Amino acid sequence: MGEEQVSAVEAVELEKVYYGAVPTTVLRGINMRVEPGEFVSVLGQSGSGKSTLLNCLGALDRPSAGHVRVAGQDLARLDDDELADLRNSQVGFIFQAHYLQDEFTCLENALMPVSIRKGNPGDEDLARVTRLLERVGLGHRLRNRPPQLSGGEQQRTAIVRALANEPRLVLADEPTGNLDSASSEQVFSLMREINQETGVAFIMVTHDDRLASQGDRILRIEDGLLFEE
Amino acid sequence: MSFELRLALRHLIAGGGQTLLIVSGVAMAVTLVVFISCLIGGLQRNLVDTLTGPIAHVSLEAPQRVPRVPDTIPGQPDALVIASRQQRLWQPSTIDQCRCTEAMLRTFDHVTAVAPAVSGQALLTRAGTEKSVRVVASPPRQQDGISRLQDDLIEGNYLRLQNDETVIGYELAQELGVTLQDRVRLTTGAGISETFRIAGIVYTGSSSVDASTVFITLRGGQTLFGTGTLVTTFSVKLDDPFRADDVGDAMAASLDLEVDTWMRQNPQLLTALRAQTSSATMISVFSLIASSFAIASVLVVSVLKRSKEIGILKALGARRRQVLRVFTLEGLMIGISGSLLGGALGSAFVVLIAQIEAPSAVPGVAPRALFPGALIPSIIAGSMIAAVIATVIASVLPARQAADLDPVEVIRGG
Numbered sequence: 001m002g003e004e005q006v007s008a009v010e011a012v013e014l015e016k017v018y019y020g021a022v023p024t025t026v027l028r029g030i031n032m033r034v035e036p037g038e039f040v041s042v043l044g045q046s047g048s049g050k051s052t053l054l055n056c057l058g059a060l061d062r063p064s065a066g067h068v069r070v071a072g073q074d075l076a077r078l079d080d081d082e083l084a085d086l087r088n089s090q091v092g093f094i095f096q097a098h099y100l101q102d103e104f105t106c107l108e109n110a111l112m113p114v115s116i117r118k119g120n121p122g123d124e125d126l127a128r129v130t131r132l133l134e135r136v137g138l139g140h141r142l143r144n145r146p147p148q149l150s151g152g153e154q155q156r157t158a159i160v161r162a163l164a165n166e167p168r169l170v171l172a173d174e175p176t177g178n179l180d181s182a183s184s185e186q187v188f189s190l191m192r193e194i195n196q197e198t199g200v201a202f203i204m205v206t207h208d209d210r211l212a213s214q215g216d217r218i219l220r221i222e223d224g225l226l227f228e229e
Numbered sequence: 230m231s232f233e234l235r236l237a238l239r240h241l242i243a244g245g246g247q248t249l250l251i252v253s254g255v256a257m258a259v260t261l262v263v264f265i266s267c268l269i270g271g272l273q274r275n276l277v278d279t280l281t282g283p284i285a286h287v288s289l290e291a292p293q294r295v296p297r298v299p300d301t302i303p304g305q306p307d308a309l310v311i312a313s314r315q316q317r318l319w320q321p322s323t324i325d326q327c328r329c330t331e332a333m334l335r336t337f338d339h340v341t342a343v344a345p346a347v348s349g350q351a352l353l354t355r356a357g358t359e360k361s362v363r364v365v366a367s368p369p370r371q372q373d374g375i376s377r378l379q380d381d382l383i384e385g386n387y388l389r390l391q392n393d394e395t396v397i398g399y400e401l402a403q404e405l406g407v408t409l410q411d412r413v414r415l416t417t418g419a420g421i422s423e424t425f426r427i428a429g430i431v432y433t434g435s436s437s438v439d440a441s442t443v444f445i446t447l448r449g450g451q452t453l454f455g456t457g458t459l460v461t462t463f464s465v466k467l468d469d470p471f472r473a474d475d476v477g478d479a480m481a482a483s484l485d486l487e488v489d490t491w492m493r494q495n496p497q498l499l500t501a502l503r504a505q506t507s508s509a510t511m512i513s514v515f516s517l518i519a520s521s522f523a524i525a526s527v528l529v530v531s532v533l534k535r536s537k538e539i540g541i542l543k544a545l546g547a548r549r550r551q552v553l554r555v556f557t558l559e560g561l562m563i564g565i566s567g568s569l570l571g572g573a574l575g576s577a578f579v580v581l582i583a584q585i586e587a588p589s590a591v592p593g594v595a596p597r598a599l600f601p602g603a604l605i606p607s608i609i610a611g612s613m614i615a616a617v618i619a620t621v622i623a624s625v626l627p628a629r630q631a632a633d634l635d636p637v638e639v640i641r642g643g
Binding site: 116173 | 231232235239240242243537538540541542543544545546547548549550551636637640641
């Protein structure tokens, strides 16, 4: 089975309803697929359902209806532990806040998904992740802790953490939202370069039209409906 | 080292003062439990030791002979029989086949010493002063296994006691105003009278012994009480005083002897000991419960503080059970370090307080500890294990709270 035939992620008639005091439909029948190697930007107003879409695509949240397939696996068939394992091995997350752990060094933070999977990272993992950190310009920061890093450096560490287990898909939820324009530019370029070098599919939610336009495709989400531009 | 253990350890180290506080909380509870339990345990041991040290744990006597009442008189079916039971006051009943019985008693579990004896009441006179005393006549070497008399002597000697010599209690000697080498006269109810030279004065700490018991040799007693070569009593010492009733029952079941134990003679004391033990247990249990609540609440707060990290760990693929393990391990580590610290502190306090001495009222007797606490390994280990278990239980609620965190909620909130 050729890898090209399997989409990195695919959503079929995806719906998400939040059952609060008043049920709120956040996503209404979304169909999309992202192929390996693609870099897709998702634009939308706040509250339009971008983050919910990302959470559903990344196996963090279960859809109310419809199907999500990550690397060909239907998420509806997996139990909570299997979803956790899938997130660990197939999906990388980058959030607006870096969410690094202050008690661990830059290298240990980047290795977190490996540690979760294996307990102790092996030499190979160590070499791979160190290479990635060097690739994003943090070779000299391996032993530093997050509070000693700049905002851009923290977010670059978070990028390496998302890539640590060599996932097929990276989901970035406004990754440059907390950064100044220079750092934003740098973080975005790195993601784009890594996407092109490794063939990992990226889906990036952003407010920034200029950054969005540098991806392969732009999807716009409005009131829970998805439009291709 | 597993990832969960590393994470738990980092959390605790990062917790700094808070970790120190919660560990000291556990340590304090364990210190209290160890200290109170060892102190009370030590006091009880001391009390039981003082009480039963100089006496037999189990004593066996030949049954009193009671006249047998015929139900009917042959040939006179309607006759009324009038008879009275009369205890023979002066002639003690005796145990036959002394050596055989003695050997048999030694075969019972927990028996450490057996001494044959002739014992009975006698009148002790010295220069017009009279005093009713209990006479224990037994081979000194065997009796010493029951009463530790040689160790408890203030002056004189017991093990080399001659047939015309006696060892008497300190209080009795005070009362009669006698000292070593003085002569006293013992007169039995049967009118037999002998003089004995005082070869030793003993202070056992038990006033029943010190104030009204005299020890002579078995041969001396057999002459005094006219039992020939027979004995009236066997004294038995056990390795554990609290088994006296069990062992006594077993002996009664297989030998035709009347059995008495120190436990049956001192029911109030046993009740008091039991009450003391249960109050110590109550204090221990409640202090552990209180510390568990404190630990649980501190851990709940620490989970709240770390909810973002926990959320991100789950987003990165940590399973529910892994998160549960992290926080349970934190509880376990807190429990172990607190227990070790508390066990050491509590033991140190017990040792320190045992140094305080109560001045002795009796010359020639070494001062005793005012608080004779004992480092009882089972109590110390038990308290520590209980504290570790309590801490782990206390960490289960916060750990579940952490494991059930929904990463979506946490990340949306951030």
